Amino acid sequence: MLQRLEQIAGAALILLALVDVFLTVLYARLGTAVLSTRLSRLEWRIFRNVAWRSGRQRGKVLSFCAPIILVSLVGVWAMLLAVGMALVIHPALGSAVQATAGATPRDFMTALFAGGSSLSFISVANLEPKTAPYKLLYLFSSLVGMSVLSLTITYLMQLYNGVRERNTFGLKLHLLSAETNDAVEIVAGMAARGRFDATYSAFAEIGAEAVKVKESHQFYPVLVFFRFRQPYYGWASAILQCLDCVTLIKSALDDEQFGWVKESAALTQIWRAAILSTKLLDEAERHHGEAKHGEEPDEETRERWRRRYHAAVRRLREAGVKTYADEAVGAEIYASLRAEWDHRLQVVAPAMGYTMKEIDPAGHDPETTDRLPAFEKRLTGVE
Numbered sequence: 504m505l506q507r508l509e510q511i512a513g514a515a516l517i518l519l520a521l522v523d524v525f526l527t528v529l530y531a532r533l534g535t536a537v538l539s540t541r542l543s544r545l546e547w548r549i550f551r552n553v554a555w556r557s558g559r560q561r562g563k564v565l566s567f568c569a570p571i572i573l574v575s576l577v578g579v580w581a582m583l584l585a586v587g588m589a590l591v592i593h594p595a596l597g598s599a600v601q602a603t604a605g606a607t608p609r610d611f612m613t614a615l616f617a618g619g620s621s622l623s624f625i626s627v628a629n630l631e632p633k634t635a636p637y638k639l640l641y642l643f644s645s646l647v648g649m650s651v652l653s654l655t656i657t658y659l660m661q662l663y664n665g666v667r668e669r670n671t672f673g674l675k676l677h678l679l680s681a682e683t684n685d686a687v688e689i690v691a692g693m694a695a696r697g698r699f700d701a702t703y704s705a706f707a708e709i710g711a712e713a714v715k716v717k718e719s720h721q722f723y724p725v726l727v728f729f730r731f732r733q734p735y736y737g738w739a740s741a742i743l744q745c746l747d748c749v750t751l752i753k754s755a756l757d758d759e760q761f762g763w764v765k766e767s768a769a770l771t772q773i774w775r776a777a778i779l780s781t782k783l784l785d786e787a788e789r790h791h792g793e794a795k796h797g798e799e800p801d802e803e804t805r806e807r808w809r810r811r812y813h814a815a816v817r818r819l820r821e822a823g824v825k826t827y828a829d830e831a832v833g834a835e836i837y838a839s840l841r842a843e844w845d846h847r848l849q850v851v852a853p854a855m856g857y858t859m860k861e862i863d864p865a866g867h868d869p870e871t872t873d874r875l876p877a878f879e880k881r882l883t884g885v886e
Contacts, residue, residue, distance in 0.1 A: 523580065596617075
């Protein structure tokens with residue numbers, strides 16, 4: 504009876520590993536995996552707690568987390584398969600599975616060695632199956648080992664492609680903002696002298712790329728935990744710039760001249776993709792901070808947003824962009840729109856290891872925008 508229970512436990516471990524591989528690699532959806540999701544969150548939280556105590560080394564510490572998560576995940580899959588096979592083989596040592604020469608050891612370490620070896624077509628153990636069921640078991644184990652190895656390699660390749668695409672998108676926004684991480688620089692640059700029609704295709708491209716990166720995070724949740732030292736590579740920073748761009752266009756640009764932009768599908772696409780991404784990041788990390796979703800901002804926060812709006816309007820006018828006629832009303836529109844997403848970033852950014860000052864310098868200190876180089880310098884140089 505004990506031997507049967509041991510083999511049942513082994514079969515359960517093998518099944519658990521295969522199910523987790525299937526749900527993580529083949530049925531790639533957020534939150535469906537059995538082990539990988541929980542393991543990733545646990546390791547991230549450990550790293551984040553250590554990082555917040557590391558001062559200036561915080562970014563460096565967190566940058567190691569995602570690669571370690573991947574190594575540990577592959578290790579867990581391999582260990583589950585090897586231990587599972589060992590539990591199945593252990594009762595058969597000396598009978599259905601025998602040594603090719605000499606007496607057959609019956610200890611569990613020998614079974615573990617045989618189980619791990621059976622996952623490869625080229626066995627390095629001197630233990631061979633002697634009965635038809637165990638020969639089939641060894642064949643099944645070899646096929647499983649080869650399949651899991653192939654799937655893991657494919658998974659890692661796709662994962663790092665997703666990291667590259669996200670980093671490229673983040674860097675693109677960073678460069679469009681003249682390396683300021685200030686969304687008004689993107690809007691001012693694209694609508695300079697009131698000619699938004701000339702750059703609208705680039706704006707539409709941003710929307711398409713935002714959707715693509717969002718889907719990458721949906722398929723591969725572990726992408727969330729790739730955290731680089733430069734804030735602009737963070738998905739939270741890219742989301743904030745997208746949302747702030749839309750908010751500024753809706754509230755600060757003149758309705759008569761730019762109404763077609765405000766009503767465009769591209770603007771809607773950017774907004775909705777970014778909002779869905781904030782929900783996705785929060786769900787992936789399942790972090791619930793002090794800033795609760797849906798909580799109304801206090802008057803001090805709203806006043807800071809109004810200052811942000813007024814500074815942005817000054818910058819847009821400097822760039823020759825016609826702005827909303829009633830600046831006070833525009834400021835209230837900006838504050839109302841920002842209230843729909845700011846609280847999401849207040850939760851997501853710290854969960855991803857960033858401060859709001861790092862990903863939103865203009866929102867944190869609105870007067871930062873006033874200290875930017877004069878817009879007219881773009882005529883003859885690049886600041």
